Amino acid sequence: MREAPLPARPSPDPAEEWLWGWDPTPGIVSVWAEPDGRAFCWRRRADTGELWCERARFRPWLVLSSLEDLQHLEPEFVRASDGEAPRPTSRPTSSLASRPASRHGLTIRELEGPGELRYLVEADDGRALVSEILRSAGHRLGRKLGSLRQLGDDYALHLPPEEQYLVASGRTYFRGLTFDQVRRAQIDLETTSLHPDRGRIFLIAARAWDGHTEILEAQGQGDAAEAELLRQLVAWVRRCDPDVIENHNLHGFDLPFLARRAEVLGVPLWLGRAGGPGLRERPAARGASFPEPEPESEPERDPEREPPPGAAGATATATPSAGAPGRQPGGRGPSKAPGGAAGRRAGGDDAKSRRRQRFTVPGRELLDSLDFVRRHDFSARDLPGHGLKAVARHLGLTAADRELVPGHEVHAVYLRDPDRVRRYAAADVEEAAGVSRLLGGAAFALAHMVPRRYERLADAGAATGIIDPLLVRAYLRARAALPAHQPGDGTPHQGAALHLFATGVAERVVKADVASLYPSLMRQYQLGPARDRLGVLLTLVDRLVEQRLAAKARARAAAPASPARLLDEAISAAMKLVVNSAYGYLAAGALTRFSDVHAANRVTEHGRRVLGLLCRELAARGGTLLEADTDGVYFAVPQTWTEQDEQRIVAEVGALLPPLVQLQYDGRYAAMLSHEPKNYALLPYQGPLLLRGVAFRSSRAEPFGEEFLRQAIERLLRRDLPGVQRVYLEAVRALRERTLPVEQIAIKVRLTKAPEEYEAVRGQRRELPYEAMLQSGRERWSRGAVVHVVRLTGGRATVVDPPNDDDDDGSKQRARGAAATARHDYDVDYYVKSLRTTFAARLATGLSPEHFAAVFADPDQLSLFGPTLAGAEPILTRLTDAEASVLLPEAKRPPG
CATH class of the missing domain: 1.10.132.60 (B family DNA polymerase, thumb domain)
Structure with missing residues (x-):
């Protein structure tokens, strides 16, 4: 078995390792790990599509701020100098004496530098280690403890087993694979009700990775027919053997409903590639800490549970899995009921808690394309809604003959015209696959970089869910202590610059876009967190910007819709997501480990100066300012200007900016309605009207x-x-x-x-x-x-x-x-x-x-004597106070 030490020897270029990891193992499509140090990597060959499961070993670990709750375990102290393997040391690194051996195979390594989290603790069994710490801490505090979280956010850094393994090994997902080489399946349930305690599943559309769709149907109305339908789904999944199962709102509806119905009917859901039946829960909250299961209530794990008869499964190390006999690697324990405890909670009346849940199974990644849609619309803000049909129409995925059935009529229509509902469900999974392919590339590319399961990156927050894991891996790779979260010294965050110069209707409007203004200023003036003594965040931002530009160039040179172009576009989108989140990470206060409000305020100060310079120079060249913020400036131009004049002016002003801050000509519009800050409408010279902001788009409006x-x-x-x-x-x-x-x-x-x-x-x-x-x-x-x-x-x-x-x-x-x-x-x-x-x-x-x-x-x-509308025109009102705030040079600005 492969042993994954932590930390491993750094390479000559640590920045590349910080970004991409260091283990070049190709083709990983899923990872599952256990607290006892066993890890299972499912890998797929890019050339043949062959899949196999590789078993590995790692030392479960955590990082502590104090050793006071480990003294009874007789730990072995080691240190590791650069270029040396970890070894016992001849002198203690704390008040505890060095021991030749320890209970639970415990070793402690003191990390370098001033960080509070400085003791890297490794053990043979992670669960036993946590239980011992809780027992000791409980005795010290005089109360029973069930979770490391009860000892405070910065008592320990403790990650889920898969992330421990990926951080320790330097491995990441999908090296050498394109998006389409990962085998994806889509499933969509049609039900008689939205509530699993009052309805049934009567039809399932199942689309395989090769594009073939099967319609599975209940042959009757009762329990037995529905139970057989669920068994058909399980058989289909194991026959198709996808790496990824996805759908639109998969975690919000399909999986909770499926889990509950399986529990009610007593049908084992053997959907994973290993372990027992049922859907497991996983943390889904966007946060920096990872909850530790309470030892008293966690179900026992069955590390070598037999698969059901005839099931395809993972086999011995590095041997093809298809059709081969063998025992399966461990899962997170069989649930007490076939559908699982997650299914019971998901199917109950607490829909609020159901929406927060995510599910997981060993060996496959469960992805929700609704997460891709939300992430895209957060930045693009161009979608008419987040529902599958609306998104598919917007993206051009809807077939001309697409069957549509109102949601509340699906079952009734099925009873009288089943073919219509079959076509409807088949179109749903086809569109879900298309949405995933067009909008899911960022999560796929992030999985090449970030030491987390692919499915967790799909719904992770950019700061704590993506940047934090990269920083943690970099520091542990360098054997450096990590800082604790700090609430700050009370200095307020100054916030971003935002100017509204005019309201009303303007014509001949241009947008000049400042590409990633705050990250560019961080690079230009080297404004990173004071506690990031290795400079990891700024180094990551530098590398991401450089490699994003290279990926964009490769994508432009590749054939449209080719796998190479899609991959490079995905890499570019993923890198943009991380780069643009760097400033938010810096300004997030106690929410992020390396936050620094003073550095964040220096970034915004430079940002205000840059924005003021932009506005002054554009106005000096004849532009009428409309709105300006960190995304860029909208301004109107004279009637006599051509598009070439517009581009020339933007280029002239861009040349006045600091070298790493780029101003781009981002578009031109026939007219704009400026309503209030960040709420406006744009009429392109060609194309449909664009509405931006909650004043014009709200889910609660009639x-x-x-x-x-x-x-x-x-x-x-x-x-x-x-x-x-x-x-x-x-x-x-x-x-x-x-x-x-x-x-x-x-x-x-x-x-x-x-x-x-x-x-x-x-x-x-x-x-x-x-x-x-x-x-x-x-x-x-x-x-x-x-x-x-x-x-x-x-x-x-x-x-x-x-x-x-x-x-x-x-x-x-x-x-x-x-x-x-x-x-x-x-x-x-x-x-x-x-x-x-x-x-x-x-x-x-x-x-x-x-x-x-x-x-x-x-x-x-209506009055006969009121003003006539003949010849009436819209108006534009300039807000002179707003103009004065940026148009006057700094030295001449009036006080106050």
Whole structure:
């Protein structure tokens, strides 16, 4: 077996090792490790696709800030000088004497430097080590302890077993593999209800890595038919043997539902490549600490559990797994029920806790494409929504003949037209695969760098989930002590610069983009954390920027949609994600290990100076400033300028910036509505209207209002004020005549209180969504449920969501009655008022008060003597105080 020491001997170029690790082992597609020091690496050959499982050994380890709870274990002290293997030392490194042997095979190495976490402790069995520490600490403190977390965030650095192994070995995922060489499968459940205790799975679409889709169906309505369907799914997974299982909202719906139904039906879910059945839980919170399971309650692990008869599984070390006999490596213990404890919790009424959960199985990575979508939209902010259908349409993945079925009608449609639902489900998994391929490249590339399981990187936060592991690996590789988290000295964080220079409508708009301003300033002025004595963060940022530029160049030179181009684009996206998070990591206070608010404030100070220089120079050359922040500057240009003039001016101003700060010509637009900071609309010379900011895009806004906004803003930006008025009058007429579908006037609300929680506060404050539930005859709901609420006359409200298939007849009748009531009794006056005061008001900055009053006048009170709209034009109002804050040179700026 392969032994992974920690730390290993550094190479001549530590920066490359800090970024990529040091072990060149190719083809790792999944890693599973145990606290007893066994690790299992599933590897795939790039040329043949052959898969095998490699067994390895590592020394479970943690890093402590104190040795006071280890003195009873008779540890062996070792030290390791550069170029030497760890060895016993002839003198103690603390008050404890050096021993020739120790209980649990315990060794302690004191790390170099001033960091608080300085004792690297290795043992034969990690669980036994933690149990001994907790027992000793509990005796010292006079109370029983179940977790290292109870000793404080900086008592110990303790990672999950897989991360211990990857940090120790220097290995990472996917070396030598392209995105498409990793075998991915997509599964999608169709159910009779959204709740697993009230519904069943009746159909599963399963798409294999080669693109072939099978539709698995229950042959009947009862338990036996559904149980056989789940067994078909298990058999399909083991036959297809994917490295990755994914779907859209996999962790939010499919896996919790599947786990619960398997538990209810007593069906073992043998979905992993090793270990027992069931889905295991894993930490999903975006944070720096990793919870330690309580020894008293953790189920026993079965390290050599037999697979089910005929199952494909991992075999002896470095031998092909397909069809070979053999015993499987260990899992994290079989669950007490076939579906697993995770399934019970996921399927219960606490939907809020279910959304926070993630699941895992040995030997496969479980990925949710919804995580890719959220990560993409956080930076791009260009998606119409996060649902699969909306994203697929936006990305051009939707087939022309794509079958669509309303979600609440899927089972009913299946009963009368099963082929239609089969096509619908097959399209779902095809689109999920496409979304993953287009948006999942960053997580795939990060797995080449970061010592974490691939599935954890897919939903990890950039600072604590990506940068922290890189820093920890680098410090332990250098045998250097780690700093503790520090709350800071009370110095406030100064924040980013943001300027709004004008509101209203501007034409001929240019965006000059400052590429990664804060990371560039960190590089330019060497502004890193004071406690990062090795300079790892700045070195990583330097290497990432350089290698990102190289990856972008390679991608441009490669053939469109080729594996090489997709990989390099993914690497570029991943590196951009990490680079742009470096400043946030610096400014995060006690949340990150190497934070430094003083360095962060120096970065923002330089940023304000750079932004001021940009604005002054663009204005001096004839630009009209609109908005500026760390992403760049929007400005309007004179009518006589050509696109070449625009590019020349941006290049001229960019040449005045520090060498490592780059200004790019990022785009041009026919018009822009500037509403408030970071809330604006852009009309390209070609293409659809772009809306940015919560003022124009909100999940809680009524759909009719957002559609009105989109149409009205586009007409405003085209100088068509009579057209804006027509859109408004049409919307008012549709509301008053009740011709809008009820779905267009309903707001989407998430219920954050359970029924008993709302009942406890109802006497003090009544809340519309819960009153709507009760008035609709719905007295039970799950915390976290999403419902659609419509206001009725008389201050009443109702919920217009369709009934569940498994609701009783009375509940179904009440739900249908509520929807029918909403269509005929919604509060017209409220919605007309909201149209003007909530939605139309967002156009006010682009119109004079007189023209705003004329455009959005009550149709029943239109005046013959009001201002005419013939020849009326939008307006732009310059905010002179904002201009003065950046346009005056530093030396001449007035005090205060």
